[in-house]
Amino acid sequence: MADSILRWGVMSTANIGRAAVNPAIQASSNGTLVAVASRDATRAADFASLHGIPRHHGSYEALLEDPDVDAVYIPLPNSMHRDWTIRAAQAGKHILCEKPLALSASECLEMQAAAGENNVRLMEAFMYRFHPRTQRVIEMVREGVIGDIRAIRSAFTFRLTRPDNIRLDAGLGGGALMDVGCYCVNVSRTIAGTEPVEVQAFARWADSGVDDQLTGVLRFDDDLTAHFDCSLTTERCEMFEVGGTAGHLRIPGAFLPGTADASIHEHRGRNGETEHVVPGADEYLLMVEHFADAVLSGGALHYGAEEAAANMRTIEALYASARDGGRPVTL
Ligand SMILES: NC(=O)c1ccc[n+]([C@@H]2O[C@H](COP(=O)([O-])OP(=O)(O)OC[C@H]3O[C@@H](n4cnc5c(N)ncnc54)[C@H](OP(=O)(O)O)[C@@H]3O)[C@@H](O)[C@H]2O)c1
Incomplete structure (x- = not known):
């Protein structure tokens, strides 16, 4: 090499x-x-x-x-x-x-x-994990800027117009949860810093057999829950919010912010909003450079396949719930 x-x-x-x-x-x-x-x-x-x-x-x-x-x-x-x-x-x-x-x-x-x-x-x-804004939100949460976190809300939706798209093909692993809900599950688990103990989901099933809309709830413990929606049928929305005992953070354009400066909106009470601006970055460039650096230097990767497996474990449980009319599934 x-x-x-x-x-x-x-x-x-x-x-x-x-x-x-x-x-x-x-x-x-x-x-x-x-x-x-x-x-x-x-x-x-x-x-x-x-x-x-x-x-x-x-x-x-x-x-x-x-x-x-x-x-x-x-x-x-x-x-x-x-x-x-x-x-x-x-x-x-x-x-x-x-x-x-x-x-x-x-x-x-x-x-x-x-x-x-x-x-x-x-x-x-x-x-999205490589964007410095995502890293800053994680730091703010860990530093206790919004107190104890109690709720995580997220969404990733867009309207798919081509019926031959791979996302509508059940045999190719399509579906809203697989395609975009996986970001919501990932960001929820990352912000929580732990794995959910119980999940619940409700889906709309397309004729092809994939979920084209899905709403999910992840319970981490009695104090912290996350909920999200993902879809291939509604106009574009990508965001997450973290609600804490002392304030909340709102992150618009959460997963695909582009390369312009990106904001974190910190809210306290009815009128107190502070906008934290993080300089723009190319999250794809940061990701491929990190991967190449780890390979070339023999250094550690920030994210291993075990982390991906944990995300999939939650996704599998959400599908099990959705296929059973929203029955709670424990992990
Ligand atoms: N990280 C992100 O921002 C992001 C964004 C979008 C998608 N993705 C992920 O990237 C992957 C590809 O998504 P995409 O939207 O780029 O897909 P796409 O444009 O449909 O491309 C998939 C490619 O796979 C090849 N392929 C092999 N067997 C196929 C089959 N049976 N049916 C269709 N294509 C087949 C085709 O290339 P050849 O014909 O040239 O072999 C095709 O161009 C998915 O895993 C998706 O979740 C990630």
Whole structure:
């Protein structure tokens, strides 16, 4: 491996790669995007030429056989994350895999085991965690700025208009909770700093069998609950709020703030609002640079597959509840 630069390959011509992660790799100080693979050789070649990627492969297998690729970024449909991560690990490639890391906690742990056995690194691409604003909110909560926290509210919704989208395909691991609710579960668990003990959820099921709307409640203990809604049917909303005994924090545009300055609104009483402005940052760039740095230096990753497994454990329990009409499910 070239020791100061991580050589990345991207597995597929996915939208999220094209729009955000591939450009972040290309702009990173410690990485370079050397190859793209697609199921379709012409699509791979066209994509490579359009986006300035030196090499292209007509299959994912060929990418894994490319000796000039140190790490792969996997933005495949959710149902394919497990198999391609394990195959990449067996080929000796480090792996940044899209969220949710897999379809279940047990799949996440299998992927972690494969990475460990093959001495490669594995991380889930939850980029919002790398934004300095997210880090600042966590610090403020831990510092007790709003007293004892009692409630976490979050939402991630958008309106999906294309019926052939992977998010509406049950066989590909689609669904609102899998696609965007996973952020709400992740931020709730992260702010709580612990795992929920009981969950409940109510869903609307699309004709394809996926949840296209879901509302969930996570009870951490008797003093702290989180609730959220996610959907593929309602206009865009992404936010979270943390309610404490001495104030509350409101974070608009919580998961995709873009690169402009980002705000944390601190509220106290009826009239007291303070806006904390955090300088803008590219959360995708920070994520890929952290991953590359950990690989190149042998340092620790901030987030391991066990964390992804814990998120999936909660998501699985929420689905169990939603499929049973909202029955409380203990974890
Ligand atoms: N972190 C984020 O900000 C973020 C945002 C959006 C999505 N995501 C995640 O990224 C992943 C991809 O999402 P996306 O919206 O970018 O998906 P997408 O545009 O539909 O791309 C998925 C790619 O997977 C490949 N593929 C292989 N088998 C497929 C199949 N049976 N059906 C459809 N595509 C197949 C296709 O590439 P080829 O044909 O070129 O092989 C396709 O371009 C998901 O896990 C999603 O949760 C993350």
